[in-house]
Every structure is written in C-alpha cells, then in structure tokens.
Amino acid sequence: MDTQKQGKTEQAIMAAAEELFLEKGYHLATTTMIARKAGVTHAMLHYYFRTKEQIFGQVLDKYINEIIASFQPVMQKEAPFWDTMEKGIATHFDFLAKHPLLPAFIFDVVRFNPELLESYKDYFSKTIGKVIEFHCSMIQAEIDKGNIRKVEPIQLLMDIAMLNVSTFMLLPVAGKLANTDKETIQKMLQSRKNETITLIKSRLYGN
Amino acid sequence: MDTQKQGKTEQAIMAAAEELFLEKGYHLATTTMIARKAGVTHAMLHYYFRTKEQIFGQVLDKYINEIIASFQPVMQKEAPFWDTMEKGIATHFDFLAKHPLLPAFIFDVVRFNPELLESYKDYFSKTIGKVIEFHCSMIQAEIDKGNIRKVEPIQLLMDIAMLNVSTFMLLPVAGKLANTDKETIQKMLQSRKNETITLIKSRLYGN
DNA sequence: CAACGAATTAACAATACTGTTAGACAAATA
DNA sequence: TATTTGTCTAACAGTATTGTTAATTCGTTG
Numbered sequence: 001m002d003t004q005k006q007g008k009t010e011q012a013i014m015a016a017a018e019e020l021f022l023e024k025g026y027h028l029a030t031t032t033m034i035a036r037k038a039g040v041t042h043a044m045l046h047y048y049f050r051t052k053e054q055i056f057g058q059v060l061d062k063y064i065n066e067i068i069a070s071f072q073p074v075m076q077k078e079a080p081f082w083d084t085m086e087k088g089i090a091t092h093f094d095f096l097a098k099h100p101l102l103p104a105f106i107f108d109v110v111r112f113n114p115e116l117l118e119s120y121k122d123y124f125s126k127t128i129g130k131v132i133e134f135h136c137s138m139i140q141a142e143i144d145k146g147n148i149r150k151v152e153p154i155q156l157l158m159d160i161a162m163l164n165v166s167t168f169m170l171l172p173v174a175g176k177l178a179n180t181d182k183e184t185i186q187k188m189l190q191s192r193k194n195e196t197i198t199l200i201k202s203r204l205y206g207n
Numbered sequence: 208m209d210t211q212k213q214g215k216t217e218q219a220i221m222a223a224a225e226e227l228f229l230e231k232g233y234h235l236a237t238t239t240m241i242a243r244k245a246g247v248t249h250a251m252l253h254y255y256f257r258t259k260e261q262i263f264g265q266v267l268d269k270y271i272n273e274i275i276a277s278f279q280p281v282m283q284k285e286a287p288f289w290d291t292m293e294k295g296i297a298t299h300f301d302f303l304a305k306h307p308l309l310p311a312f313i314f315d316v317v318r319f320n321p322e323l324l325e326s327y328k329d330y331f332s333k334t335i336g337k338v339i340e341f342h343c344s345m346i347q348a349e350i351d352k353g354n355i356r357k358v359e360p361i362q363l364l365m366d367i368a369m370l371n372v373s374t375f376m377l378l379p380v381a382g383k384l385a386n387t388d389k390e391t392i393q394k395m396l397q398s399r400k401n402e403t404i405t406l407i408k409s410r411l412y413g414n
Numbered sequence: 415c416a417a418c419g420a421a422t423t424a425a426c427a428a429t430a431c432t433g434t435t436a437g438a439c440a441a442a443t444a
Numbered sequence: 445t446a447t448t449t450g451t452c453t454a455a456c457a458g459t460a461t462t463g464t465t466a467a468t469t470c471g472t473t474g
Contacts, residue, residue, distance in 0.1 A: 007450095007451085009451080009452085024319075027234065027235055028234055028319065030430080030431060030432085031431075031432065031433085032430080032431070032432085040452085041452075041453060041454080042431090042432085042433090043433085043434085043435095043452075043453070043454080044451085044452065044453090046432080046433055046434080047451075047452075050433090051432080051433075052431095052432070052433090103377075104314075104318070106380075107311075107376075107377075107380055110380045110383050110384065111311070111380075112231075112235065114383065117383075117384065121384070121385075121386055124384060124385065125385070129385070152398075152402070155398065155399075155402045158378065158381075158395075158399075158402075159370065159402065159406060161377075161381070162369060162370055162373035162374070162377060162378075163366065163369055163370065163373075165373065165377060166369035166370075166372065166373045166377070167369070169314075169377075170310075170314075170368075170369060170372060170373070170376075171365065171369075173313075173314055173317045173318075174365075174368070176317050176321065176324075177313075177317065177324065177328070177331060178328075178331065178332070178336070179328055179332075188365075191359075191362065192362075192365075195359070195362045195365075195366065198410070199366060199406065199409075199410050202406075202409040202410045202413060203405070203406050203409045203410075206409060206413040206414055207413055214420095214421085216421075216422085237460080237461065237462085238461080238462065238463085239460080239461070239462085247422080247423095248422070248423060248424080249461095249462085249463090250422075250423070250424080250463085250464085250465090251421080251422070251423090253462080253463055253464075254421075254422080255421095257463090258462080258463075259461095259462065259463090
C-alpha cells in the first residue's frame with residue numbers, strides 16, 4: 001500500500017525479509033536473521049514493522065499481487081486457439097522462471113499459515129478464477145467445433161500448471177538427490193518449456 | 208534396522224514422530240509435541256532416541272526404503288512396451304496415493320536437512336537410478352523400432368514423475384486456495400491417474 | 415523377598431526467538 | 445539556542461525449544 005519512499009533502513013529490512021522468507025519460509029526465517037542480513041539490530045525490525053507476521057504479510061501481499069498480475073496478459077480473445085494456449089503455457093513458464101522460489105513459498109504458506117490467505121480468497125476467484133474459466137470455455141468451444149480432441153478442460157489446465165510448477169519446484173530437488181551439477185539442471189529447466197508445450201499439443205491434436 | 212519388537216513406549220513415540228514429521232517437517236515438529244502425541248514426557252524421547260535428529264533419521268530411513276522398494280516391482284522385461292509403461296505410471300501413482308505426504312516430506316528434507324541425504328546418494332543411484340536407466344533404454348529401443356514417436360526418454364520420465372507427484376503435492380494446495388471441498392478434491396485426485404496415462408500415451412502414440 | 419536393572423518422571427540448564435522499553439543520538443524546527 | 449521528532453541501540457522479559465540428570469517406580473530374576 002504505502003510502498004512509496006521508505007527510509008534506507010526500512011528498505012534494507014524489507015529486502016532482507018523478502019529474500020529470507022522466500023528461501024526459508026515463515027518459521028525458519030527469524031527476525032534476528034532478517035535484521036542481521038539487513039545490517040541492523042532486530043529491534044529495528046519491530047520498530048518499523050511491529051511484528052514478524054506484519055512484515056511477512058507485506059512480503060506475501062507483494063508476491064500474491066505479482067502472481068495475479070502475471071495471469072492477466074494471457075487473456076486476449078482474438079488470437080487463434082492454439083496460439084493462445086501456447087502463449088499461456090509460455091507466459092506461465094516464464095513467470096515461474098523469473099520467480100523460481102515462489103511455488104515453494106506459497107506451498108509453505110498454505111501448509112503452515114493458511115489463515116494469512118483467507119483474506120485473498122475472494123481476490124483469487126475474481127482474478128485467477130476468471131482466467132481459468134476463460135480458458136476452460138475456450139477449450140470447450142474448440143472441442144465442440146471438433147478442432148481438438150475431447151478432453152476435460154480443467155484437467156488440461158491442471159496438466160499445464162503441474163508441469164510448469166514442478167519444473168521449478170521439483171526438478172531442482174530431484175537434481176540435488178541425484179547430485180546433478182547446476183549447469184545441467186539449468187539446461188534441463190530450459191528444455192522443459194518446449195517439452196510441456198509439445199506434450200499438451202499431442203494431447204489436443206495427436207501429432 | 209532393529210525394528211523388531213520395541214517396547215510399547217518406544218513404538219508410540221516412533222508412531223507419533225512419523226506422523227508429526229510427515230505433517231510438519233523437521234523443524235516444526237518439536238520433540239515436546241511428539242512426546243505429547245505419544246502420551247509420554249519428552250524426556251522419554253531423549254531416553255530412547257537420544258536426539259531429535261536421531262529419531263528423524265529413523266523416520267527418514269524408513270520412508271526412503273519404502274520409496275526405493277516401490278520402484279522395484281516395475282521392472283519386468285517380458286511385458287509389451289506400453290503395458291510396462293502404463294503399469295509403471297499406475298504403480299508410481301498408487302504408491303503416492305498411499306503416502307500423499309511423502310513428496311512434501313522429502314522436499315523439506317532436501318531444502319532444510321540436505322546433509323541427512325548424503326549417505327543415501329549411492330543407494331539412490333544403485334536403485335532408482337537403475338530403474339530410470341532401464342526405462343530410458345526401453346523407451347529408446349521402442350523409438351528405434353519406430354513404434355512410438357521420438358521423445359527424449361528422460362523428459363518423458365520427468366513428465367510422468369512431475370504429473371504424479373504434483374497430483375498429490377500440489378493439487379490439494381490449489382484446492383485449498385480455491386476453497387474446494389475435500390470430496391471434490393478426492394475425486395479430482397482419482398481422476399488424475401487416467402489423465403496422466405492418457406497424456407503420456409498421446410505423447411507416444413498420438414492418439 | 416531382596417536386589418538389580420530398566421523405565422519413567424520432574425526439575426533443571428542452556429539456548430534461541432519474538433517483542434518491549436528506556437534512553438541516547440541526530441536532524442530539523444521554532 | 446531550545447525543543448521536538450524520528451531513528452536507533454542495548455538491555456531486558458517471556459516463552460519455547462532441545463537435552464540432561466537425579467531421583468523414583470516398576471518388573472524381573474536370583
């Protein structure tokens with residue numbers, strides 16, 4: 001809300017909080033660590049943000065808005081069906097590539113601080129919900145026209161979301177389990193975009 | 208290793224630890240909570256298991272062995288290619304259905320206690336690694352025979368793993384974000400098995 | 415029954431974390 | 445210059461956590 005010009009200290013705390021909360025989640029990122037990373041005493045954190053939950057709430061708010069914003073540019077009706085789908089998949093993928101820690105962050109919140117999400121639920125259904133419905137009816141229409149194979153639209157969207165999210169959330173984990181070096185993982189990540197697009201295309205067109 | 212007949216108390220602690228570690232991960236499941244759930248004082252936990260890390264290690268060990276065991280029955284060479292693939296997907300899916308919290312548990316360990324996994328890495332490549340290689344060469348052979356479309360075998364296996372794991376790890380989270388009731392989610396979960404099989408089949412055969 | 419060992423408890427120690435507060439300091443303001 | 449205001453620090457309080465230990469109970473066995 002009041003993200004205008006904060007003082008240097010406040011900004012430093014906020015930046016440190018963002019990094020640490022994304023990396024470690026709510027409980028494992030302590031106010032003391034955040035303060036140390038920001039180069040101030042932990043009293044400053046409480047001075048500016050009152051409580052840990054407050055500052056976490058601000059970080060959460062920022063990223064939820066980013067997520068929701070990232071869903072918007074996908075909906076333009078004029079483009080041909082498959083172009084829209086492909087662009088949707090790619091946009092979703094690219095957003096995740098820019099924020100690879102975000103899925104785990106949200107996952108943690110759902111798991112351990114679900115009450116913090118209550119206030120966003122209306123917001124969700126009015127934004128992301130709309131995007132899902134848009135795509136579902138678009139897919140259904142294309143089925144009705146006989147242009148693609150019969151699929152459950154919501155299942156197809158889940159396929160896409162799962163493949164994209166797991167690419168950034170699970171693939172690196174599997175990589176660590178298998179002792180894969182970072183460059184290899186990076187290359188794998190990149191190759192996933194086309195793989196997902198191809199997979200979904202096969203499902204719809206069988207080629 | 209010595210999972211023979213433990214005393215009642217030891218078993219109760221172990222059972223409570225399993226539940227809580229799976230539900231909350233290493234850091235958020237406290238020894239005090241585990242003890243309370245087991246109906247004993249927390250001193251008993253230290254009496255039987257010495258440290259929190261020890262008891263966590265035992266839980267981890269148990270589940271890693273279950274995971275590895277679950278990969279084994281998939282490899283029988285005689286069956287036709289697609290039967291083997293389909294059975295592999297279904298087996299993987301069914302195992303996850305039986306242990307829906309396991310992916311998040313392992314995810315947590317990789318994130319927050321990676322040192323505990325070091326000792327398993329050899330074991331991994333000698334078991335799961337073998338299964339992956341087996342399937343990769345099986346897929347490659349089928350491509351060479353011209354029976355299926357050209358795919359990167361490892362990508363296909365990642366598709367399967369991602370789709371199955373996300374079904375149990377991410378779908379319920381999405382459900383909570385969207386306020387979906389439990390029965391609906393349960394039905395969605397079940398429908399995912401066929402969806403994944405169909406999706407992979409399309410990719411390989413285009414029908 | 416006596417005695418030994420295992421199981422259990424309650425109390426304690428040490429540490430870490432969140433949050434508060436009194437006071438110091440500095441810069442703008444009157 | 446004197447005052448006020450916002451910033452910052454150091455110290456503290458309160459709680460929760462992991463782990464220890466001395467004392468106690470309980471069961472088994474000689």
